[in-house]
Amino acid sequence: MATPDYDLIIIGAGPAGMAAAVEAGQQGLRCALLDEQEEAGGQIYRAIGRTPLKDEHILGDDYYHGRDLLHAFEHAGTDYRPGTTVWGVEDDLSLDVSRQGRSQRLRTRRLLVATGAQERPVPFPGWTLPGVMTGGAAQILLKSSAMAPPGPIVLAGSGPLLLLVAAQLARAGVSVEALLDTTPRGNWRRAARHLAGALRNPRLLAKGLGLLWEIRRGAIPHLKGVDDLEALSRDGERMTHLRYRQGGHSQERECQTLLVHQGVVPNVQLTRALELAHDWDETQQCWRPRLDAWGETSRPGVFVAGDSGGIAGAQAAEEAGRLAALAIAEQLERIDASARDRLASPLRRRLAPQLAIRPFLDMLYQPARRFLVPEDDTIVCRCEEVTAGELRRIADAGCRGPNQAKAFCRAGMGPCQGRLCGLTVSQVIADQCSEPVDAVGYYHIRPPIKPLSLGELASLNEPDITTRN
Amino acid sequence: MPNASAFERLPCRPQVRVTVFVEGAPVEMQAHDSAAAAVLAAGLLPSRTTPAGDSPRAPYCLMGACFECLVEIDGAPNQQGCMIPVRDGMRIRRQYGARDMHGEGPHGDA
Ligand SMILES: Cc1cc2nc3c(=O)[nH]c(=O)nc-3n(C[C@H](O)[C@H](O)[C@H](O)COP(=O)(O)OP(=O)(O)OC[C@H]3O[C@@H](n4cnc5c(N)ncnc54)[C@H](O)[C@@H]3O)c2cc1C
Ligand code: FES
Numbered sequence: 033m034a035t036p037d038y039d040l041i042i043i044g045a046g047p048a049g050m051a052a053a054v055e056a057g058q059q060g061l062r063c064a065l066l067d068e069q070e071e072a073g074g075q076i077y078r079a080i081g082r083t084p085l086k087d088e089h090i091l092g093d094d095y096y097h098g099r100d101l102l103h104a105f106e107h108a109g110t111d112y113r114p115g116t117t118v119w120g121v122e123d124d125l126s127l128d129v130s131r132q133g134r135s136q137r138l139r140t141r142r143l144l145v146a147t148g149a150q151e152r153p154v155p156f157p158g159w160t161l162p163g164v165m166t167g168g169a170a171q172i173l174l175k176s177s178a179m180a181p182p183g184p185i186v187l188a189g190s191g192p193l194l195l196l197v198a199a200q201l202a203r204a205g206v207s208v209e210a211l212l213d214t215t216p217r218g219n220w221r222r223a224a225r226h227l228a229g230a231l232r233n234p235r236l237l238a239k240g241l242g243l244l245w246e247i248r249r250g251a252i253p254h255l256k257g258v259d260d261l262e263a264l265s266r267d268g269e270r271m272t273h274l275r276y277r278q279g280g281h282s283q284e285r286e287c288q289t290l291l292v293h294q295g296v297v298p299n300v301q302l303t304r305a306l307e308l309a310h311d312w313d314e315t316q317q318c319w320r321p322r323l324d325a326w327g328e329t330s331r332p333g334v335f336v337a338g339d340s341g342g343i344a345g346a347q348a349a350e351e352a353g354r355l356a357a358l359a360i361a362e363q364l365e366r367i368d369a370s371a372r373d374r375l376a377s378p379l380r381r382r383l384a385p386q387l388a389i390r391p392f393l394d395m396l397y398q399p400a401r402r403f404l405v406p407e408d409d410t411i412v413c414r415c416e417e418v419t420a421g422e423l424r425r426i427a428d429a430g431c432r433g434p435n436q437a438k439a440f441c442r443a444g445m446g447p448c449q450g451r452l453c454g455l456t457v458s459q460v461i462a463d464q465c466s467e468p469v470d471a472v473g474y475y476h477i478r479p480p481i482k483p484l485s486l487g488e489l490a491s492l493n494e495p496d497i498t499t500r501n
Numbered sequence: 502m503p504n505a506s507a508f509e510r511l512p513c514r515p516q517v518r519v520t521v522f523v524e525g526a527p528v529e530m531q532a533h534d535s536a537a538a539a540v541l542a543a544g545l546l547p548s549r550t551t552p553a554g555d556s557p558r559a560p561y562c563l564m565g566a567c568f569e570c571l572v573e574i575d576g577a578p579n580q581q582g583c584m585i586p587v588r589d590g591m592r593i594r595r596q597y598g599a600r601d602m603h604g605e606g607p608h609g610d611a
Binding site: 068069070071075079082084085086087090150151160161162163164165166168169172173174176177178179180181182183204205206268269270288299414415416417442446447448451452483 | 505506507508509510511512513514516531533534535538541542544546547548551553554556557558559560561562563564565566567568569571579584586
């Protein structure tokens with residue numbers, strides 16, 4: 033094996049990856065950070081280096097906090113490579129990366145995956161219609177392009193990010209017709225059991241209450257207990273209106289933009305491609321890679337930090353990134369174990385309240401069952417247009433898991449490689465077969481994890497590439 | 502041509518302007534916008550149809566996960582619009598069907 037190019041390669045320039053790079057720099061590690069976006073910041077601090085919005089009040093203080101982190105990262109001495117997608121990782125920790133249509137192989141002694149979260153796929157009737165997009169997508173347009181969607185705008189779903197997007201749109205003076213809250217009413221009762229943990233993070237609780245107050249003050253009608261959401265089209269081209277139930281009554285409403293959201297889940301594309309051990313998280317209703325207290329995975333030398341290791345938010349992502357960098361510095365003998373532990377203790381103290389509030393938030397915003405195991409005629413795999421009913425039929429015909437489902441009905445075979453259907457396919461099959469989701473498993477993800485052209489593969493200047501596959 | 506209401510621009514700091522062509526019509530954009538943002542600014546909804554069932558689609562996640570933003574850019578099909586910054590003079594077109602990116606083998610040519 034050729035000598036590694038780096039001590040540490042970090043994938044992802046969100047809070048986890050940037051904080052890890054800063055710590056790695058302080059510990060003298062030769063470190064590169066790769067991110068497929070052209071700018072550092074990750075999801076929360078997207079476009080933080082240049083956001084075009086004139087009014088800083090719109091995105092709020094928590095967003096601009098990212099400036100300090102970006103500043104520290106820019107002075108950390110990291111070999112930062114923006115616009116670089118990691119599409120494969122070999123057993124010896126060589127990374128296959130692509131930049132501007134050319135692929136290259138990089139070698140590293142340790143790897144930190146900090147690829148963050150994606151929004152949970154929200155299947156419901158009509159979710160593929162133009163005019164329906166995610167709450168996160170609207171926020172991305174706001175942060176990076178100062179753009180707002182056309183009205184009438186309706187927000188639907190559950191979770192803190194949905195409330196934040198509603199408040200941010202209101203601050204921007206964009207009129208929101210309604211916030212259709214699909215949070216199941218029983219969630220409050222179950223979440224209340226975890227209130228003690230939540231009270232250890234009063235700042236975040238206050239922020240949540242503040243958002244609710246802003247929504248009320250912004251005169252956005254906040255409709256609770258909404259069910260049976262459907263996006264409908266009169267012309268077959270675009271969504272024109274919505275139907276839903278509230279308080280036992282069916283309602284209809286004209287709508288040009290529907291922003292949907294049901295929380296975020298770890299982006300497991302790379303950790304799956306690495307064949308790391310994953311566990312089903314029943315409270316968060318998603319997969320997470322199995323990690324030790326430093327973020328090391330089932331494969332020695334491979335670490336995960338931030339939301340790609342389990343949803344805990346931006347502050348926790350920073351601390352987790354630093355902890356992983358310290359552990360790596362110790363493994364590579366830059367510091368000894370006692371120095372590592374001493375440096376880690378304030379990080380763990382700050383991490384604790386971030387983790388303590390999670391069970392409360394996770395129970396409170398657990399999606400309604402209908403979004404996890406949708407009705408028969410709802411499309412689950414958007415790329416190949418496979419419905420939940422088809423998945424149930426193939427489960428009855430003997431299909432025992434997502435990988436067999438690919439052969440039975442092409443679910444997960446489209447360009448998104450299961451990112452938008454993987455969770456639902458596992459859950460629907462598990463539900464139909466009365467098996468635990470863990471037993472049903474997830475898609476095998478094989479590189480390339482992003483589509484490449486043949487020309488790009490040919491551009492790989494490594495001779496051993498010809499023997500792959 | 503564009504047929505839905507367009508996304509609107511909020512008050513901005515000074516920006517570098519570029520002109521892109523969406524279905525042949527000029528659209529004023531800012532240098533860091535994505536091609537998918539240009540599609541939305543032009544009101545080009547739907548921006549593609551699926552190969553599986555010819556159904557209409559438009560950008561959905563804007564973060565590289567869903568691949569609903571596939572469009573033709575400067576003549577090349579299957580370009581992931583939300584991950585590609587606009588360039589002055591870029592030509593963006595709606596994509597009808599288009600081959601499956603992973604069609605034949607694990608490395609299907611785009
Ligand atoms: C759309 C969206 C919007 C959000 N907005 C907020 C918000 O406003 N406030 C809030 O508190 N939380 C928000 N969150 C929650 C968010 O997950 C965390 O707050 C925080 O961003 C997590 O930090 P991270 O470092 O773990 O990952 P991220 O910040 O998500 O960073 C991950 C980075 O990895 C890169 N990446 C992923 N895969 C690859 C690859 N294969 N190759 C190269 N690079 C790759 C991505 O481009 C990204 O920059 C949002 C989440 C999403 C999905
Ligand atoms: S809009 Fe989802 S990948 Fe581009």
